[in-house]
Amino acid sequence: MTGPADDPGDGPGDGSGDGQALTFDRHLVLEQLGGWRGMVDASLPTVAFIVANSIGDLRTAIWCALGAAVLVLLFRLVRRESLQQAFSGLFGVAVAVAIAAASGQARDYFVPGIIRNAVIGVVLLGSVPLRWPLVGVAAEFLAPSHLGSMAAHSLPGLRRRVDTARARLHHRPAPAVSGERPADPEPERHWREDRRVVRAYGWLTVMWALTFLLRVAVQTPLYLANEEELLGVASLALGLPVTAVALAVTLWVVARLHRHRVQTGATDT
Template sequence: MSAPDLPGETPAEKYAPPPASGTAPDAAQDEATPTFAEAIGASLGSAARRAGIDPDAGLSTGAMVWKVIGGWRGILETALPLLAFIVTFTATKNLVLGLALSVGLAAVFTLIRLLMKSPPVAALSGLIAAVVAAGLPLFTGRAEDQFVIGFITNVAYGAAFLISALVRWPLIGVVVGFLTGEGLAWREDPHKRRTYFWLSVAWAALFLARLGVQLPFYFAGDVTTLGTVKLLMGIPFFALLLALTWIVARRLNPRQDTPPEEADPAS
């Protein structure tokens, strides 16, 4: 088995037999300690599974994507506050009213989630994001600044995916490896490494493309077009790329109880 491209624990090392009786205790403890990449991968894989990306659930591609975006409620929670802001500001040019309606709708959805016994962190996350996004335009008086937090988020995610691919630890591979139970063993497979590299680049391109398309409207102060483009490049683009990633990952990692030739070609 060849050595990994970057320093890290190989599968041979990971599953090596216990050290001989003469081995120093510190060395044995080091071998049992997860590497940084393993810790990050396990954390990301657990987060993805909680979000609904679970290979063991047996969901079709469409069902998985629908679950991740939260169904109709998730779509409404994402789109309505922003849509209310765009329509209100476009019609009235009243920044405070537009932001108040946006935050108010986010508060309503938060209350619904709490009444439905959703975890408090998940329930409050949308409201917190809406309040933070509204704070900057209230301070500057510029309606287009409502989108600055989104720009920062896209930069962060885009940079994370791109850098991970360039240093040959593509995030998609790390997440999929721990979702499928493969860990970091995929790094020994050149085909998987290349595939996860390009998938990670595709995710980086999605986030950075949002910036490239939306920033000109931001600098032009065109709030209506900026908001409309953000809606169009939000859930639809995310859902399409998530579906593609899911399909490719399943082809690379067929379920143990399903021979590759019997895999559903439509899923």
């Protein structure tokens, strides 16, 4: 994909009212998704379960996994950070350990993850032929590409939105509004009317679908073979590292798409 040689902005824009143009870039989007630490936090209960199960028994592994999830929740609570991801992680761990406890087999801890990955992968793939690639839907919701936000362009209309998002993330009162700010401009054409954008979002959606289906393809035979330790190793190896690579590629491609749409809009006008 073509685009200017300069790299998109590397830091979030200044939310203060100093009159400077707001830069809303990939790092703020990543923060809204939970950040890199959020992905690490999500992996800790699984690590605790695998380690405890290898050196102890299933009961120990269950309590260690639950303990790790609770500690993540308490740590975020003390730091006054967003608890949404921690609560969802605790719920997921509770379901997984409940299934393992009911069956008495450690391998069943990974059943919810295998089923979840299969469903997400199929849904993502199914959205591509419908020309509603879900990665594009999510990306356009977080940062509409017609505004050029990921390409570090000026976004005065987004200032209040970003200020409010930051305040919500850090549990601070929303900033006071002095006067009316201009609304974000409507796109001259919807992102789905741009073939290049739809095609790129389609390939990104396929990439994400394959990351989920790869986990299913690797973990299912290990589950059927009752390879508990290898199942845990595969869960970790195909979890955070693969997700980090896919997310990095996605942010880079979306930034290029933003620059493409901004340049196309400037040419059309």
